[in-house]
Amino acid sequence: MRAVVLRRCGGLDALEQLDWPRPEIAPGEVLVAVHAVTAAALDVDLRKHATERHIQLPRVLGLDPAGVVEQVGAGVTRFRPGDRVAIGGVVHCGECERCRRGDDECARQQVIGLHRDGGQADYVAIPEGNLVPVPDGIALPEAACMALTYPVAWNLLVNGGRLHAGRRVLVMAAGGGVGVAAIAIAKALGAQVIAAAGSAWKLDLCRELLGADAVVDYTQPGWSEQVRAWSDGLGVDLVVENIASEALFGEAMESLAHGGRLVTCGAHGGGVVSLDVRKLYLRRQAIVGCNAAPQSAVEAVWEAVADGRVPPPPIHDRFPLERIAEAHELIEARRNFGRVALIVRTEQGDPA
Numbered sequence: 001m002r003a004v005v006l007r008r009c010g011g012l013d014a015l016e017q018l019d020w021p022r023p024e025i026a027p028g029e030v031l032v033a034v035h036a037v038t039a040a041a042l043d044v045d046l047r048k049h050a051t052e053r054h055i056q057l058p059r060v061l062g063l064d065p066a067g068v069v070e071q072v073g074a075g076v077t078r079f080r081p082g083d084r085v086a087i088g089g090v091v092h093c094g095e096c097e098r099c100r101r102g103d104d105e106c107a108r109q110q111v112i113g114l115h116r117d118g119g120q121a122d123y124v125a126i127p128e129g130n131l132v133p134v135p136d137g138i139a140l141p142e143a144a145c146m147a148l149t150y151p152v153a154w155n156l157l158v159n160g161g162r163l164h165a166g167r168r169v170l171v172m173a174a175g176g177g178v179g180v181a182a183i184a185i186a187k188a189l190g191a192q193v194i195a196a197a198g199s200a201w202k203l204d205l206c207r208e209l210l211g212a213d214a215v216v217d218y219t220q221p222g223w224s225e226q227v228r229a230w231s232d233g234l235g236v237d238l239v240v241e242n243i244a245s246e247a248l249f250g251e252a253m254e255s256l257a258h259g260g261r262l263v264t265c266g267a268h269g270g271g272v273v274s275l276d277v278r279k280l281y282l283r284r285q286a287i288v289g290c291n292a293a294p295q296s297a298v299e300a301v302w303e304a305v306a307d308g309r310v311p312p313p314p315i316h317d318r319f320p321l322e323r324i325a326e327a328h329e330l331i332e333a334r335r336n337f338g339r340v341a342l343i344v345r346t347e348q349g350d351p352a
């Protein structure tokens with residue numbers, strides 16, 4: 001089968017398109033004929049730094065494939081060939097302490113396309129429990145573009161952020177995959193949203209496409225004052241953050257109301273920041289880390305999309321698998337708004 005395989009770290013030439021063995025399915029696994037998958041910032045990071053991040057190579061990339069069930073392994077009960085499916089999040093080990101006590105956050109969770117082979121290929125093998133049916137009316141490229149980011153954003157907002165209707169939310173990196181998802185979901189949950197990004201065209205799309213109530217350019221000094229002004233001088237109840245850069249983190253904290261929460265799931269901007277702990281405790285604020293979404297968040301967000309409460313994501317651009325290098329260039333230059341889809345098969349199931 002065709003596959004994008006990372007055998008070493010490097011530039012665009014490290015994205016090798018090889019004829020690779022089709023995955024064997026173990027009991028409980030499903031073989032999915034991939035129709036679409038994203039190319040994401042995490043893929044770019046892996047291409048450059050997989051070895052430093054202790055990711056075993058070679059690895060087939062692709063975090064969030066969506067496609068059609070080709071074959072099911074022994075013991076699979078929920079899916080049959082022909083079903084339209086997407087990955088629901090991370091793969092749980094089923095054996096660790098947390099899995100055994102029925103916790104929905106596994107201690108040894110695996111991310112597809114990171115810790116096991118992913119979906120930038122003609123086929124991918126996925127445990128049955130990690131697949132979700134794609135609702136009618138959602139195209140498979142849309143399903144791929146929401147498969148990872150929507151559960152993560154739901155988890156940040158609802159579980160980490162305790163979001164309620166009427167609350168005010170600041171979404172940082174608003175043009176990124178998680179940012180776009182967070183705005184769409186927060187609006188659907190009845191929150192008021194101010195979107196923060198570094199370019200005017202992305203901020204325009206946040207308003208026009210996603211319904212953000214206000215926008216702020218965080219390359220402008222003192223931008224947190226604009227956020228406070230928008231929130232009646234009080235600051236926002238919740239900040240959704242995944243940049244963690246020294247330049248922006250302090251202002252993000254200054255945007256936060258007394259008793260507010262900052263939730264974070266990423267460190268694209270470096271990951272090490274200063275924190276004024278006096279302000280944190282005097283203002284009774286919380287900083288909450290969230291990782292991949294638990295199964296409960298996966299189910300909740302797909303249900304919300306299926307019944308039309310949350311809109312599917314916009315797709316910035318689509319590339320056939322063999323043009324993956326162009327997708328990486330686009331993402332690396334931050335010229336994308338939301339997700340970039342790789343199209344592996346046409347709607348009819350022919351190789352794209």
Ligand SMILES: [Zn+2]
Pocket residue numbers: 092093094095096097098099100106107108109
């Ligand atoms: Zn586990």
